[in-house]
Amino acid sequence: MRCTPSLFATGRRAAAVLAGALAAFSAQAQVAGCAAVEVRNLQPGKGQLMLAAYGDASSFRKTAEVEMMLAVTAETMPLQVCGLSGNAVALTLFQDLNGNGQLDTNPFGIPTEPWGASGRATPMSAPTWDSAQVPLAGSPIVIRLTK
Amino acid sequence: MDRRRFLQGLAAVGAAATGPAFARSSEGQAFDDAVAASPWLTPFKGAGETIQDLRCDALALSGRWPAALRGRFYRNGPAVFERDGQRYHHWFAGDGMVQQFTLVGGARPAVRHVGRLVRTPKYLAEQQAGRFLYPAYGTRIASDAVASGPDSVNVANTNAIEHAGRVLAMWEGGSAFALDPADLSTRGPVTWRPDLEQMPFSAHPKVDADGHLWNFGSAGAKLVVWHVDPRGALVSAQVGDSPYPGGMAHDAAITARYIVLPLPPIRLRFGADVAAAFDYQPDEPLRILVMHKDDIQQRRVFELPAAMVFHVGNAWEQPDGSVVLSYVASQTPEFAVHGASQLLAGHPASVGGTSTHVARLDMRTGRASVEAMGDEVEFPRIHPQRIGLPARYLLSTASPSRDKRGLFHGVQLRDLETGRVAHHDYGRDTIAEEHILVPKPGASAELDAWLLGTTFDVRRQVTRVNLLDARHVGDGPIAQATLPYGLAYGFHGNFTPA
Numbered sequence: 001m002r003c004t005p006s007l008f009a010t011g012r013r014a015a016a017v018l019a020g021a022l023a024a025f026s027a028q029a030q031v032a033g034c035a036a037v038e039v040r041n042l043q044p045g046k047g048q049l050m051l052a053a054y055g056d057a058s059s060f061r062k063t064a065e066v067e068m069m070l071a072v073t074a075e076t077m078p079l080q081v082c083g084l085s086g087n088a089v090a091l092t093l094f095q096d097l098n099g100n101g102q103l104d105t106n107p108f109g110i111p112t113e114p115w116g117a118s119g120r121a122t123p124m125s126a127p128t129w130d131s132a133q134v135p136l137a138g139s140p141i142v143i144r145l146t147k
Numbered sequence: 148m149d150r151r152r153f154l155q156g157l158a159a160v161g162a163a164a165t166g167p168a169f170a171r172s173s174e175g176q177a178f179d180d181a182v183a184a185s186p187w188l189t190p191f192k193g194a195g196e197t198i199q200d201l202r203c204d205a206l207a208l209s210g211r212w213p214a215a216l217r218g219r220f221y222r223n224g225p226a227v228f229e230r231d232g233q234r235y236h237h238w239f240a241g242d243g244m245v246q247q248f249t250l251v252g253g254a255r256p257a258v259r260h261v262g263r264l265v266r267t268p269k270y271l272a273e274q275q276a277g278r279f280l281y282p283a284y285g286t287r288i289a290s291d292a293v294a295s296g297p298d299s300v301n302v303a304n305t306n307a308i309e310h311a312g313r314v315l316a317m318w319e320g321g322s323a324f325a326l327d328p329a330d331l332s333t334r335g336p337v338t339w340r341p342d343l344e345q346m347p348f349s350a351h352p353k354v355d356a357d358g359h360l361w362n363f364g365s366a367g368a369k370l371v372v373w374h375v376d377p378r379g380a381l382v383s384a385q386v387g388d389s390p391y392p393g394g395m396a397h398d399a400a401i402t403a404r405y406i407v408l409p410l411p412p413i414r415l416r417f418g419a420d421v422a423a424a425f426d427y428q429p430d431e432p433l434r435i436l437v438m439h440k441d442d443i444q445q446r447r448v449f450e451l452p453a454a455m456v457f458h459v460g461n462a463w464e465q466p467d468g469s470v471v472l473s474y475v476a477s478q479t480p481e482f483a484v485h486g487a488s489q490l491l492a493g494h495p496a497s498v499g500g501t502s503t504h505v506a507r508l509d510m511r512t513g514r515a516s517v518e519a520m521g522d523e524v525e526f527p528r529i530h531p532q533r534i535g536l537p538a539r540y541l542l543s544t545a546s547p548s549r550d551k552r553g554l555f556h557g558v559q560l561r562d563l564e565t566g567r568v569a570h571h572d573y574g575r576d577t578i579a580e581e582h583i584l585v586p587k588p589g590a591s592a593e594l595d596a597w598l599l600g601t602t603f604d605v606r607r608q609v610t611r612v613n614l615l616d617a618r619h620v621g622d623g624p625i626a627q628a629t630l631p632y633g634l635a636y637g638f639h640g641n642f643t644p645a
Contacts, residue, residue: 106344107386110297112344
């Protein structure tokens with residue numbers, strides 16, 4: 001299931017409300033099809049947090065199961081990402097500092113905005129499904145954005 | 148060396164000691180045992196975790212230091228090899244330490260030294276953690292540290308040059324780091340334009356006689372060619388494709404019109420351990436990519452028999468339009484793949500020879516020919532005012548017999564016209580590092596220059612700065628300045644006249 005396009009069209013105010021609701025969610029018990037996520041190293045007030053969740057290798061970084069755009073209200077934000085199928089998920093995130101809706105990169109493809117992914121760090125290459133996939137169930141998925 | 152100076156040197160080391168106590172590992176112990184038997188290996192111990200900065204305000208002088216020789220001689224090299232019981236597996240992995248020797252000149256010549264580790268984000272994070280956190284060249288590090296890209300693992304350890312009022316400490320895979328010439332404090336990574344953050348800026352920029360700096364960077368299938376004006380402002384950053392995607396490219400020459408980049412058939416898996424880090428393809432050629440400076444899409448690729456190349460000497464254009472390139476090559480990548488790893492482990496082994504080569508590249512036909520000189524050299528340099536222009540003399544570290552250990556005991560100055568070689572051998576108890584040519588003030592002839600370079604005195608375990616006259620290389624140093632301590636072996640450096 002993809003996020004409704006309206007989520008991206010609602011703008012900052014709606015996104016901020018959504019973030020608050022998600023933060024409240026995170027204190028609750030794990031919900032089926034949902035992943036508890038904690039994002040760290042955020043820069044409050046500077047653009048939105050963009051998140052994409054993928055369900056398998058073939059769709060990784062192509063077709064997200066869920067996409068979210070959230071106002072950044074704190075350095076660390078707990079989130080609940082729902083609408084997921086399967087037992088594993090791979091998350092990619094970035095903070096859209098300049099609000100242009102995309103992850104800016106240098107000409108060699110290295111991001112110039114803070115980004116992060118679930119799973120293992122891949123310092124000299126982009127994340128892959130293998131590096132980024134984590135079990136859906138269990139403890140919160142902690143993702144630290146680059147600074 | 149008098150006792151007072153020696154104690155001053157130790158005091159400087161002690162004052163800078165703020166890190167945690169050094170923990171021994173089996174690898175560290177094996178290395179320490181090797182040093183006991185082969186004291187020339189000491190500089191591969193590195194600065195460890197306790198030494199961050201070095202300073203000596205008066206090196207012990209001997210010989211005759213010329214009054215006219217005033218300026219700053221920079222060198223860079225890997226200097227941190229061990230943390231928390233873990234030792235790197237490759238010489239190229241260590242965190243960079245920039246050395247600055249200030250030559251005072253005048254009626255009362257003096258030589259001062261400052262050495263500082265480059266405060267890269269990697270160095271700062273690992274110094275705080277007390278352990279290695281990030282993958283390194285030829286060394287796998289298990290860690291979940293967050294990395295934003297190449298600059299997260301940038302060790303700024305390969306070369307240092309002062310340009311437009313700042314010292315650039317350079318690595319191969321990421322940004323140059325800017326240091327303050329006054330005290331070598333780290334200002335941070337150089338982002339030439341906001342959209343070019345973390346683009347690779349290689350370690351061998353070429354500055355032409357007018358002060359324009361040219362450099363390249365490569366990663367994956369891409370190349371970038373940098374042009375920086377004499378004031379340090381970016382003129383252009385051209386991006387193009389590599390004719391050998393993923394290849395390890397280290398050094399490029401310039402001519403009046405071209406960038407000349409050797410692309411040996413080797414790929415590096417950064418962060419993999421040394422046994423799996425390199426992929427050398429002997430069936431692939433050594434490619435020489437010649438690109439127009441103004442438009443790097445206008446290019447020609449020459450193919451020579453497979454060879455490993457790190458360093459170019461120089462390139463220039465002949466009246467018929469062909470390009471002459473001098474470089475140092477070896478038949479195998481033995482040193483990168485094994486030699487530089489074995490040195491750091493403390494069990495140096497035989498490595499394949501590296502020798503001077505001169506290629507002639509016909510820009511009209513695409514044909515190339517190459518002549519090998521059969522010597523034993525590395526670290527080729529030329530007169531700094533001749534970069535990109537016809538240059539007759541090529542300076543290198545050299546050894547008549549290389550001791551089969553991968554390091555050198557002398558220097559040679561080769562006359563490329565006659566083939567004659569002037570040589571000075573420092574002797575078996577001295578390891579010679581890169582020497583450079585420094586023009587004598589007011590002179591422009593290639594041999595109106597000094598040779599300036601460092602050596603490690605194995606018996607006394609100290610590092611020394613040596614000055615030779617380019618017209619009398621065989622006479623050996625005319626002046627020397629000796630530190631009260633030894634430095635980690637370095638790679639490359641440059642001189643800035645005061």
